Amino acid sequence: MxxxxxxxxxxxxxxxxxxxxxxxxxxxxxxxxxxxxxxxxxxxxxxxxxxxxxxxxxxxxxxxxxxxxxxxxxxxxxxxxxxxxxxxxxxxxxxxxxxxxxxxxxxxxxxxxxxxxxxxxxxxxxxxxxxxxxxxxxxxxxxxxxxxxxxxxGGRVLLDTATETAEEVLAELSRITGCVRCGYAGSLRRMRETVGDIDLLVAAEDSAPFMEAFTALPHTAEVIARGGTKTSVRTTTGLQLDLRVLPPDSWGAGLQYFTGSKAHNIGLRTLALHHGLKLSEYGLFQAESGRPVASRTEEEVYERLGLPWIPPPLREDRGEITAGLHGELPQPVRQEDLRGDLHTHTDLTDGLAGLEEMVAAAARLGYSYYAVTDHAPNLFMQRMTDEKMLAQRERLRALDGAGRGRRMRLLHGTELNIDPEGGVDWPEEFLAGFDLCVASVHSHLTLSRAEQTRRLVHACENPYVNIIGHPTGRLIGRRPGIDADLDQVFAACARTGTALEINAQPDRLDLRDEDILRARRHGVVFAVDSDAHTIGALGAIRYGVATAQRGWLTKDDVLNAWPLTRLRRFLLAKRTVHA
CATH class of the missing domain: 1.10.150.110 (DNA polymerase beta, N-terminal domain-like)
Structure with missing residues (x-):
């Protein structure tokens, strides 16, 4: 919808x-x-x-x-x-x-x-x-x-589209008398980058009112199947929604089961057998007697299996069960852990809101700091000049000065363009005036693997490049990422003290979760950024956080979850070594 x-x-x-x-x-x-x-x-x-x-x-x-x-x-x-x-x-x-x-x-x-x-x-x-x-x-x-x-x-949709659809439907279902709890499950709850269909759950004693309301939704084009506990519909945009109504006492077990993944659930059922238990969507039971052991909450189910509650984005059979058993499961970074946003744009280049509007919107999000990083001149269509950038810096410094008694501090940055050789816009003496620099690949996307790797590594070695933005340049379902030896790039980032961005725009989510896991093993640090070009797009940061969670990142792994003093030390470290 x-x-x-x-x-x-x-x-x-x-x-x-x-x-x-x-x-x-x-x-x-x-x-x-x-x-x-x-x-x-x-x-x-x-x-x-x-x-x-x-x-x-x-x-x-x-x-x-x-x-x-x-x-x-x-x-x-x-x-x-x-x-x-x-x-x-x-x-x-x-x-x-x-x-x-x-x-x-x-x-x-x-x-x-x-x-x-x-x-x-x-x-x-x-x-x-x-x-x-x-x-x-x-x-x-x-x-x-x-x-x-x-x-x-195929028929898969981006994460934001699926989330907005699910939240809209759940808002309607939650108003129905008898709704004890409701939520979404499946790949959407695990926050995968695309979703094939949406699993919705309601806890209630009587399913009939919910099935009736579900099939009568304004955007329902077709009722695929209708039953007492499960109904499936297809929306006018072709997206399938499946609604299941669970007994309130089975809510936790049902939520766990229908969240998946399939491989994660197999691991839990195997663990249950070792404990003499049987796990299903109805609960955790003694295998021999059938006596119920846990079902009301997910936390109860995991605890009875000797595990901490495992956040849904981690439930992909990537070692989370073993880590949980050994007390080694990370505490994933949360959206409320973020203290700022380090990659945003204004109407000075291709953004759609002015500097003051974007700053005010960021302040409403409760950030401690906020960076404006408009495009540099080598992205010719943006018509950036030295004079425009310096004038923006003066305006931003004035805003920052006027708000010294307030919570949010302002950082002036830029999004540089990585050329085919790994060079970036502006000489070092001009770059030294920025608080931070994001550098991204915007062109020459079909270079060879060796050439792409070399250009990214060279950009990492620039003492003024702090963050590699949307590192592969992919657009989900529309454009593949560049072909580069990412392990070489990750090693270069760790060696030079360059962060990798997790770009939160739903059609990017770049780096991917699989790449984040590998980069983390190299010792890389990350920035979860909105890359917002509009006020509304600032809120997309939630999808970047979800991708970071799927990559097992904690708040210590994420630059913009750090206090400003620690962030500034990181941003200056490369320049100090270079000097």
């Missing part, structure tokens, strides 16, 4: 893509892309705004506001329908392939007459791309990888 903002943003983005396919004005395409991002990140429900309210959204002018009003009134936009009609459906299908842009999709359709993803895959395997100018062996390889990514994603 997408938010109206997300639904409208998707239509605006589609219109931008359709214009790009047909060679529309690049400025207009960019305007609609910015508007789509602005609408998606706007904190208010745009479906409740009139045209004046819509035009108050950054990047939304009269023409775009008129189209949004038209969509809200009729469910369609005539200009979008006309653009769709001008472009073969096959081309639109091809644009869903990660790494394939609209113009190249049009080229493939015109030259090879392919009209589907399957036809393109066949054409690549038959070698038909070899004679096309601009489509070499590397392009074919990337397209096949993109097709594989598309097929793997």
């Amino acid at each position: 997408p938010r109206p903002n997300d639904e409208i943003a998707a239509v605006l983005q589609e219109y931008a893509d359709l214009m790009a396919i047909t060679g529309g004005d690049a400025f207009k395409v960019r305007a609609y892309e910015k508007a789509a991002r602005a609408v998606a990140g706007y904190p208010e429900d745009v479906s409740r705004l009139d045209e004046t309210g819509l035009r108050a959204i950054p990047q939304v002018g009269r023409s775009i506001a008129d189209k949004v009003v038209e969509y809200l009134r009729t469910g369609t936009i005539a200009a979008v329908e006309e653009a769709r009609a001008r472009i073969p459906a096959g081309v639109r299908e091809l644009t869903a392939i990660p790494t394939l842009g609209p113009k190249r999709a049009q080229q493939l359709h015109e030259r090879l007459h392919v009209s589907s993803v399957a036809e393109l895959a066949d054409a690549i395997h038959q070698g038909r791309l070899e004679d096309l100018r601009g489509f070499g062996p590397k392009s074919a390889e990337n397209l096949l990888h993109g097709i594989a990514l598309l097929q793997q994603s």
Whole structure:
């Protein structure tokens, strides 16, 4: 069940893509892309705004506001329908392939007459791309990888979409008389980066009112199955939701069982057998007598098995049961442990809110410190200059000075661009003026493994680079990460005192949890950052924290869970060694 903002943003983005396919004005395409991002990140429900309210959204002018009003009134936009009609459906299908842009999709359709993803895959395997100018062996390889990514994603949705849907449904179910407890389970509760379907649980004596309300939800498109204790529906966006109603006395056992993972549950059942017990979704029982032992809470179930309660993000059969038995289970970092955010943007570059607005929003989150890190000049589309950056620093210092009696301190940083050789924007004497520098790969994503590794290691060795931002550059389901020897990069980070970012944006979550586990063994420290470009996106930090938890990180592993004095010592350490 997408938010109206997300639904409208998707239509605006589609219109931008359709214009790009047909060679529309690049400025207009960019305007609609910015508007789509602005609408998606706007904190208010745009479906409740009139045209004046819509035009108050950054990047939304009269023409775009008129189209949004038209969509809200009729469910369609005539200009979008006309653009769709001008472009073969096959081309639109091809644009869903990660790494394939609209113009190249049009080229493939015109030259090879392919009209589907399957036809393109066949054409690549038959070698038909070899004679096309601009489509070499590397392009074919990337397209096949993109097709594989598309097929793997299937009907899976990003973590934020699944979370918002689950929370919206649970808010409705919690209002029904007789609801003792409710929550979500499955891969969503374990906070995996994508979710195939959503498991919802309710504890109640009578299931009927909940099943009735569940099937009557506004966005229910289809009732897949309906029973006394389990009902499944499909939403208008194709997402499957499964609701189970449990007896209140079985809540803990049911929550544990349906949270999974399957491998974790097998480990627990094996452990239960060693204790002469039997574990199921109904509870923990004596194997011989069937006498109930524990079921009301998860904590009871784990305790009876000789374990501490294991946080859901750790339940992936990665040694958590053994660690629990030996008293070695980490206390995962929590969102409330974070003292600040070290990677954010304003409208000086590609953000959608001003400096003062972003600072005020961060202060409302209760942070002790907050960094502004707008893009550096080598990302040419952002049109950054030395003068603009220095003027921003002066404004930020004034804000920081005005708030010295308050809780939150301000840090001036930048997001640098790592070039193919590992160099970054600005000479060292200019970089020395920043409180911190994030350095990220934004281009040349198809370099060889050796070249990508070398550029990242070189960036780590720069004395002014404190954090490697979104280290692999992946976009979940749309773009694979760069091919680099990450173990070499992790070793370089540990050696040079460079942190790795866990970028919290739901379509990035970069580093992945598997990579975090490996990097931690190298002795790397991390920064969990929002990379927010809007006020609303600051809240995405929750997904970065969840990914950090899945990587077994504690608050001692995370820079922005440290007090400001300790953070500043870390940021200055590389420069001191260099000096």
